[in-house]
Amino acid sequence: MFSIFFRPCGFLALSLTVLLTGCIKKNAGDQTEAANRTELLFGEYGSMTGPESTFGISTHKGIIMAVEEANSTGGVKGKKIRVISYDDQGRPDEAVTTVTKLITQDRVSLILGEVASSRSIAAGAIAQQYKIPMISPSSTNPKVTEIGEYIFRVCFIDPFQGSVMAKFAMESLKYKTAAILRDVKADYSVGLANFFASDFTKRGGTVVADLSYSNGDVDFKAQLTAIKGKKPEVLFIPGYYTEVGLIAKQAKEMNYKGVLLGGDGWDSEKLTEIGGDAIVGGYFSNHYSHEDKNPVVQNFVTRYKSKFGEVPNGLAAMGYDAAIVAIDAAKRSADLSSKGLRDAIANTKNFQGVTGIITINDERNAIKPAVVLKVAGNNLYQYVTTINP
Amino acid sequence: MNKRFFLIAIPVVAALYGLDYFLNEYINEYVVRVIMNCGIACILSMSLNLVNGCAGQFSLGHAGFMAVGAYVAATLTTVFPAGPSFQSHLGVGMAILSGGIAAGLAGYLVGLPSLRLRGDYLAIVTLGFGEIIRIVILNIEAVGGPRGLPGIPRLSSFFWIYVWAAITGLVLFRIIRSSVGRALLSLREDEIAAESMGINTAKYKVQAFVISSFFAGIAGGLFAHYQGFVDPSSFSFNRSVEVVIMVVMGGMGSISGSVIGAIIVTVLPEFLRFLDKFRMVVFPLILIILMLLRPMGLLGHKEIWQLFRFKRSLKKAVA
Amino acid sequence: MTLHAFIQNLINGLAAGSVYALVALGYTMVYGVLQFINFAHSDIFMLGAFGGLYLASWLAGVHPQPLQLALIMIGTMAFCVIVALTVERIAYRPLRNAPRLNVLITAIGVSLFLENLSQVVFGADPQLFPSIIKTVPLLEGDDIILNNIQVLVVGVSLFLMLILHWIVHHTKLGTAMRAVSFDIQIASLMGIPTDLVIAFTFVIGSSLAGSAAILYGLSYPKIEPFLGVMIGLKAFVAAVFGGIGSIMGAAVGGIVLGLAEVFTVYYISSSFRDAIAFAILIVILLVRPQGLLGSVRKVKV
């Protein structure tokens, strides 16, 4: 009789001991330990499962590739780099838990992540608290690096990207009226839409309609009916490719004839797959183009293709860049202490990444150009122009 | 209040305070974080148990009340102009309490339709309310809408979380072991018979909802103030389901069962990290198997200490 | 503009609502017979969409197109039926006499399991549902657009609902189903094989979900493991709105919900698209708990 109760009890006790063996706190400020280790530990957190898992997985592939390449050429200061990756399921609270685990249990020297700004903001606070440098590959919200001096990013920020497309629409395409269809559930999309709107009006254009949807929606005909009524020349959709493909398709079905514009969220082979010929002729801003003739890019694309059997998208490239910026900083740093790593990252200047030449500014953001791509159909994105900050 | 209460309460509070110090000094933060998550989960599951387990009203909207508590408390300490004056332990305590009260009011509103509905309908309505609360928050720009609300002072410590967990347990336990608790149990057993024995079923359903949401709100406030950041996606339907699983796993109506359920549901996924993407497949599987093999949950209607007492009386009967 | 826009929204809402209606029928039938919300129904729908996707690639060579579509649809329906019956046999039947709450929780568990398993199997990245039939505009005014897919969706839905109505009201099996939904114990005493009837209810519900999945895939060709969640919830709302257990009710509920959503997005804001469904639900349950076309069942004392 007793065993019925004690069996789970015993199990709990056992698991508790297992838990406790690994949980004795080591001196938080102890940097000699990290320096004395035979390997250099990087932590990565991202959405490996859940609706946004595709972002996390692409980024992860880029990071893994960068680290493997670095290790094959001898690692850093004679140490191999090891990446510990955790899934945060696309939840900010899980992101905080995983980053806490990376820092306090696994005792990594540096953290790479996240794609979504909301999770980078939540978990960045932890990294800042423990003074462990964190590099976000592709969180474009300005607030991310405002957390503190240990938080960096290797991508441009929303205000710049928003203005890129506004400038492009006005100056290159010579359009005067625009409509916006924003994803209100994505901070990224809302930010981009706001910056586009203000820049477009500042340059003398008119935003005739500003409507919204939520990611996960599949029917946009009501919004498109309203937009069509206002007859804008361009429709700016700063969303993710998951919805943009459907929006383009339905816009075509609704006989909307304006030009579609978007941001780096469009970057995926799925965009043309779902959007079909409806999305052809649309323009979007991106961190890089795999069509870019620059040998650095072409080299990267070839290596990535042979490793994973697919064309790297922007997120994979950003993940790769975040990792090589970190590795480069580790090589340059005096010691491998977190302070040393931080200072080395902050001093990154004119570093050749796949997504352009990266310079980290005083706000710990990357100063780099954006490219504008034109969707040519069948997973082809033509390089149109580069817009410098 | 009697002497015995203080004889127990003072050492408990002192022990929690000492443990707080110990954890902060000697145990790594990740483990502390999981322990704190357990504390919050305990508050959530115990409070939901009052509605689901004791009163037999099936609610799937607990995350919504947690969201109300989290956002109200966080707004007071962060967005509100007088916010900084709240940024002390006392201030945060007041903010969390306000969050609980706001959630209680929301619980009152949700409790009202529950008067006319039962079973699955109530489940779906509470689910709907939870979603509506989340959508409303998504549309309030002042608290960041979909972007969430960062920069919340991180002042909920192990001590505060577990003091609140202890208060929750004590309050719920005392309610259940009183005439009010018996009235709630009678609702679960047979509403018509309860009504025929003079129980104002409507009144007690609403009271159960209010008390339960109040503590969910407290849990939300605590969550916000140790997370340092809240956003609507933390309070989705999945969170509600998680709490339901805790209650069901532990045993409907068993407060100590809820605590065990909360600990398992919080700690187990941490151990299952090695399963990688299969982790989220294993979890529902465990739930299904539990329902098929042990539908009453681990403890059933009983409290953990009653299992011992039951055995003792059995032994006596045998002897 | 306003009148044209109104008509356009009406067309779009009707097409969207038809899919809700088909899924709602599955909920309403299972609820009618077993009195529990089959949360996994939405995931049967999702699996149907994936099943259709793979079937379409196998049957890519079949011509003409209507035949191909019919084959895919029948194949998908069969696939959904197999999944649903397996779920019913393994997870639901052992709990037939358990408290309803347990069954509900099991259903939630099955739903989460199917979603997360699909994510492992199919990946979380959305996949393209092939356009088996090319979208052709039938009515192409400047302001009002109507295409063949929309007509097909409404037409097929209507056809399936009529068949269902006939099965339930004019066949022996339908009578047995109604008897079981009235009182399962008495029905069983009268010699009705209740397990069989219940299984058949799942067959009908899941085959409707399968056909709805194909229609959905044709209209919104983006398939991912979590696509069932919101559609499922809304379809259930539609079923409750129309009156649970009522076939007409589910049909009407689905279409009203489809229209309500489109008009909410058009006239208010898209962020309230999901809220409106639940608001409707709460209002209807407060004002008329038995739903629009449902009948009151007196509590037996």
Place this chain on the structure above:
Amino acid sequence: MSTEAAKRLLWLDDVSILFGGLKAVSHFNFHLKPRELCGLIGPNGAGKTTIFNLITGVYKPTSGAITLSGEGITQHPPFEIVKRGIARTFQNIRLFGELSVLDNVLISYHMKIGYNYPDLLLRTKRFVTVEADRVKKALSLLAIFGLDARADLVASSLPYGDQRRLEIARALATEPKALLLDEPAAGLNSREKVDLMETISMIRKRFDLSILLIEHDMKLVMGICERIVVLDHGEVIAEGSPREIQDNPKVIEAYLGVD
């Protein structure tokens, strides 16, 4: 108030109820005097239980009025009606099965709760004494039915006959002026039925209340009731002393049917 009215504890004045167009009870006139033991009989489906449900507020009459001690209770919810002094048992026992025998009785004391939330949260002296008194009271009530030794058992584990008795005890704990018993002898063997007859008579004397009894067992009804009302198709077809009812041709017809 006239002296006639004062004699009526419970009064149903021309009460009817429709279920989906069907008249379940039609123009029912009835009154129960203080300390009276009255039987309500009739074939299955005659509307007897419906009348109980009407009196206790589970159903609301389509027309007519119900009065208890001169106060209209027609629109009151069930729990208000219990407070005013009508308690009942159910045809198919509705105990709180998972709760203990003691708790089943204690729930009936809830309407006179006697303390408030601060009391119960802080376990004040008031709470402790009230609870102790209740338990004492409940145990002595259970003792009358020979259930006090099994007070800690789960109610559903009791044998059938004891469940019936517990249901009566639970109803008595609400301290009613009138007790409505719905087929209390159903499912009992003949020995238990004799016990039950004694119990019912004892209850009436000891608790000084009126009893309205639905029962199919004629021997039991004829044996203890002072007055019997016969119902068929929702209408009263006969009323009078047991002897009068026994000889009434309409009653025989209703029970045996006409060729």
